[in-house]
Amino acid sequence: MNKKTGTTLDKVQVGLKKRYAAERRFQWYGKTAIAIGLAFLLILFGNVLSNGLSAFFQTRILLDVNLSAEKLGIGENPDRKALSKADYNGVVKASLRELFPEVKKRRAKRDLYKIASNGAAYQLRQQVMANPELVGQTISVWLSASDDVDMLTKGYTNREQIAAVRRLSDQQVIWVDQLIDKDRLERQINHDFFDNGDSREPELAGVWGAVMGSFYMLMVTLVLSFPIGIATAIYLEEFAPKNRLTDIIEVNINNLAAVPSIVFGLLGLAVFINFFGLPRSAPLVGGLVMTLMTLPTIIIAARASLQAVPPSIREAAIGVGASHLQMVWHHVLPLALPGMLTGTIIGMSRALGETAPLLMIGMVAFVVDIPQGITEPATALPVQIYLWADSPERAFVERTSAAILVLLAFLISMNTFAVVLRRYFERRW
Amino acid sequence: MNKSVLLAAVVGCLAVSAHAAERDYISIVGSSTVYPFSTVVAEQFGKTSDFKTPKVESTGSGGGLKLFCSGVGMQHPDITNASRRIKASEVKTCAENGVDKILEVKVGYDGITMANATGAVAFNLELKDIYLALAKEVPATDGSETLVENPYKTWKQVNPSLPDSKIEVLGPPPTSGTRDAFVELAMEGGCKTIPWIKAMKKKDKSHYKAVCHTVREDGAYVEAGENDNLIVQKLNVNPNALGIFGFSFLDQNNDKVKGASIGGVPPEFESIADGKYPVSRSLYFYVKKAHIGIIPGIEEYLAEFSSDKAVGDEGYLTEKGLIPMPAAERKQFADDIKNLKDLSL
Numbered sequence: 095m096n097k098k099t100g101t102t103l104d105k106v107q108v109g110l111k112k113r114y115a116a117e118r119r120f121q122w123y124g125k126t127a128i129a130i131g132l133a134f135l136l137i138l139f140g141n142v143l144s145n146g147l148s149a150f151f152q153t154r155i156l157l158d159v160n161l162s163a164e165k166l167g168i169g170e171n172p173d174r175k176a177l178s179k180a181d182y183n184g185v186v187k188a189s190l191r192e193l194f195p196e197v198k199k200r201r202a203k204r205d206l207y208k209i210a211s212n213g214a215a216y217q218l219r220q221q222v223m224a225n226p227e228l229v230g231q232t233i234s235v236w237l238s239a240s241d242d243v244d245m246l247t248k249g250y251t252n253r254e255q256i257a258a259v260r261r262l263s264d265q266q267v268i269w270v271d272q273l274i275d276k277d278r279l280e281r282q283i284n285h286d287f288f289d290n291g292d293s294r295e296p297e298l299a300g301v302w303g304a305v306m307g308s309f310y311m312l313m314v315t316l317v318l319s320f321p322i323g324i325a326t327a328i329y330l331e332e333f334a335p336k337n338r339l340t341d342i343i344e345v346n347i348n349n350l351a352a353v354p355s356i357v358f359g360l361l362g363l364a365v366f367i368n369f370f371g372l373p374r375s376a377p378l379v380g381g382l383v384m385t386l387m388t389l390p391t392i393i394i395a396a397r398a399s400l401q402a403v404p405p406s407i408r409e410a411a412i413g414v415g416a417s418h419l420q421m422v423w424h425h426v427l428p429l430a431l432p433g434m435l436t437g438t439i440i441g442m443s444r445a446l447g448e449t450a451p452l453l454m455i456g457m458v459a460f461v462v463d464i465p466q467g468i469t470e471p472a473t474a475l476p477v478q479i480y481l482w483a484d485s486p487e488r489a490f491v492e493r494t495s496a497a498i499l500v501l502l503a504f505l506i507s508m509n510t511f512a513v514v515l516r517r518y519f520e521r522r523w
Numbered sequence: 524m525n526k527s528v529l530l531a532a533v534v535g536c537l538a539v540s541a542h543a544a545e546r547d548y549i550s551i552v553g554s555s556t557v558y559p560f561s562t563v564v565a566e567q568f569g570k571t572s573d574f575k576t577p578k579v580e581s582t583g584s585g586g587g588l589k590l591f592c593s594g595v596g597m598q599h600p601d602i603t604n605a606s607r608r609i610k611a612s613e614v615k616t617c618a619e620n621g622v623d624k625i626l627e628v629k630v631g632y633d634g635i636t637m638a639n640a641t642g643a644v645a646f647n648l649e650l651k652d653i654y655l656a657l658a659k660e661v662p663a664t665d666g667s668e669t670l671v672e673n674p675y676k677t678w679k680q681v682n683p684s685l686p687d688s689k690i691e692v693l694g695p696p697p698t699s700g701t702r703d704a705f706v707e708l709a710m711e712g713g714c715k716t717i718p719w720i721k722a723m724k725k726k727d728k729s730h731y732k733a734v735c736h737t738v739r740e741d742g743a744y745v746e747a748g749e750n751d752n753l754i755v756q757k758l759n760v761n762p763n764a765l766g767i768f769g770f771s772f773l774d775q776n777n778d779k780v781k782g783a784s785i786g787g788v789p790p791e792f793e794s795i796a797d798g799k800y801p802v803s804r805s806l807y808f809y810v811k812k813a814h815i816g817i818i819p820g821i822e823e824y825l826a827e828f829s830s831d832k833a834v835g836d837e838g839y840l841t842e843k844g845l846i847p848m849p850a851a852e853r854k855q856f857a858d859d860i861k862n863l864k865d866l867s868l
Contacts, residue, residue, distance in 0.1 A: 462576035
C-alpha cells in the first residue's frame with residue numbers, strides 16, 4: 095500500500111517539473127502574443143499621432159489689410175452681393191506688398207503672394223460678410239499661410255535642401271524668417287480643420303463636412319435598423335413557431351452578417367439609386383445601405399440578449415396572468431434592452447468605419463459645402479481619409495492622420511458609450 | 524409591425540425621390556487624373572459665385588462616361604471628366620440613351636513621368652528601353668524575329684548606357700487611366716521602334732497589341748495601387764526603384780523624387796507643354812447639353828474652367844500641375860464653349 099502511493103507520487107514528481115515548465119511556456123507564449131499585439135497598436139497610434147498632431151495647428155500670417163471701398167472695388171454702400179464679389183484677393187496681395195516694399199519685380203511679387211494661402215481671400219471675405227461695417231477700416235487679421243509655408247514652419251520641408259528641389263525658393267524662406275522675426279507669422283490652433291468642409295487647399299480643408307455626412311448617414315441607419323432589427327428579433331425569438339421556414343430565415347440572417355460590405359453597396363446602387371431613383375452621394379442612400387449591413391448584427395445581438403433573460407421571469411409573468419405580449423413588453427424586453435442597445439451601437443460603429451459600399455453609391459466625392467440634410471451630397475469620415483491620402487499636396491499627409499484621429503475619437507466614444515450602457519443596465523442572475 | 528415599417532421606408536424613399544428631382548448643384552464624375560483639377564475649379568467656382576459648389580466624384584474615365592451616358596435627367600451627372608477622348612462606341616451608347624448633344628472641352632495636358640529618389644542615379648531612358656524593360660515578351664537577343672519571355676534583370680542589360688541596377692518599377696494597376704496611357708504611349712511607343720513588330724500591326728492587330736501592351740508579371744513591375752503618394756514614399760525607401768505617376772505628383776514632390784528623361788527630354792512643365800516630352804496626353808471633360816439651363820450654374824462653371832485665370836499660362840491650375848494648352852487652342856475651346864458646339868469625332 096505504502097509502496098504503491100510512493101510510486102504514484104514518484105511518477106507525479108517526475109512529471110511535475112515538465113508540467114510546470116509547460117505551463118510557464120504557455121504563459122510566456124500568451125504574454126508574447128499580447129506584447130506583439132500591443133506593439134502593433136502602439137506603432138499605429140504613434141505613427142498616426144506623430145503625423146497627425148501637427149495638423150491641429152496652422153501657420154498664419156498677421157496682415158494689415160486696408161478694406162477701403164476703393165481698394166475692394168465696391169461702391170460706398172455695398173449690398174451683400176457687391177460684398178461677396180469684392181476683390182479680397184487684391185487687398186491681401188496689397189497688404190503683402192506693404193510688408194515687403196522692396197519687392198518690385200513681377201516675378202518676385204508672384205513668389206511673395208505665394209506665402210499667403212489661396213484661401214486667405216475667402217477667409218477675409220467671410221469676415222467682411224459677417225461684419226460689413228469693417229469696410230473702410232484697416233484691420234489686422236491672422237490669415238492662413240500657404241501649405242508650403244506651413245510645411246516649412248512645421249519642419250516637414252528641409253531648409254538645407256537646395257532651392258531647385260524645394261517647394262519654396264530661397265527668397266521665400268528669407269521672407270518667412272523675416273515674418274517670424276516680426277512676430278507676424280506663427281502657428282495657431284487650426285479651427286478651420288474642425289469648421290470647414292473639404293478643400294483642395296490643405297490649409298482650408300476640414301473634416302466638418304465629413305463629420306456631418308457621417309452623422310446624417312448614421313441617423314438614417316439608426317432610425318431604420320433599430321426598430322426593424324428589434325422587431326425581427328422579438329418576433330423570431332418570442333412568437334415565431336419553430337419550423338423549417340424560421341430555421342431558413344435564421345440561417346440566412348447569420349449568413350447575411352458575413353456578407354462583404356461591398357455587396358451591400360452594389361445592392362444599394364441597383365435598388366435605391368437605379369430603381370427608386372434616389373440621389374447619388376446622399377447620406378440617405380448611405381444610411382439605407384448601412385441599414386442592410388447592420389441589420390443582421392443587430393438582430394443577432396438582440397436575439398442573444400432575449401435568450402439571456404432567464405425563463406423564470408417569463409414563467410412568473412405568465413403565472414400571474416400576463417398575456418404573451420404583456421410578458422414580452424413588460425418583463426422580457428426591459429431586461430434585454432441593454433444588450434440590444436450595445437449590439438446596435440456596435441453595429442453603428444461598424445457602419446461609421448465602412449467605406450467600400452459608399453464607393454458604389456457615389457459618396458466618395460469631392461464635396462465642399464457642409465451637407466444640410468439627408469438628400470444633399472456628402473461624404474463620410476473614412477472616405478475623407480481615403481480622399482486626402484490620395485491627394486498630391488504634401489500638407490494632406492498630416493491632415494490624413496488628423497482625420498484618422500477624429501474618426502478614432504468617434505469610434506472610441508461610441509464604444510465607450512456601449513460599455514457604459516452595459517455596465518449601467520446590466521443585471522446578473 | 525415589420526411590414527408597416529418597411530412600407531413606411533419605401534414610401535419615404537418615393538417621397539424623397541420626388542424631392543430629389545430638383546437638383547441645384549452640378550454633378551461631375553469621371554477620371555481620377557482630371558479630378559485634382561476639376562475639384563480646384565469646382566471649389567473656386569463655389570466660393571466666388573452664388574451657386575452651390577459642384578460635387579465631383581472620381582470614378583475613372585470609363586466609369587464616368589458610363590454614368591454620363593446613362594441618360595438625361597436629374598439623377599444622371601452633368602459633366603464627366605476623361606483622361607482620354609470619348610470613344611465612338613461611347614458616343615453611340617450615349618445617343619441610344621438620349622444623350623445626343625455633348626460638348627467637348629479640352630482642359631490641358633498631363634505628362635506621365637518615371638521618377639526615382641532624388642539621391643539615386645539619374646535615368647535617361649528611351650521609349651524602347653521602357654518597352655524592353657517592362658514588356659512581358661520582348662524580341663530575342665540573338666536578333667531573330669521571335670519573341671521570348673523578358674530576360675532582362677538590370678537596366679544595363681537593356682541598354683549599356685543605363686545604370687547597372689535591378690529593374691524595379693512601381694506603377695499603377697490596370698484599372699488606372701494612368702496605366703492605360705503609360706502602356707499606350709510609352710510601351711507601345713517603344714514597341715513601334717522595332718520594325719518587324721510594327722509591321723505586325725497591319726497583319727495581326729490583336730497580337731501586336733498583346734505584344735506591346737502586356738506588362739511583365741515576374742515581379743519587375745510592381746503594382747503599387749492607385750495611391751501615387753504611396754509610390755513616392757516607397758521610392759524614398761528604395762533608391763533602386765522607379766515609379767510611374769502623373770506630372771502633378773512629381774511637381775508637388777520635387778524634393779523627394781526626380782523625373783527620368785525620356786528620349787532625352789526631362790519631364791518639365793515647358794517640355795510637356797510644347798509636346799517634346801513623349802509621354803503626355805490630353806485631358807478632357809464632356810458636358811451634357813440637355814442639362815445646360817436646367818441645372819443652375821453649368822454655363823458659369825464652364826466659363827470659370829475656360830478662363831485664363833484657371834487654365835492660362837499662369838492660371839491656378841498650373842500650380843496644381845496642369846500643363847496648359849497653347850493660347851490659340853485655348854481660344855478655340857473657349858469659343859466652342861460659348862457656341863456650345865456639338866461633339867464631332
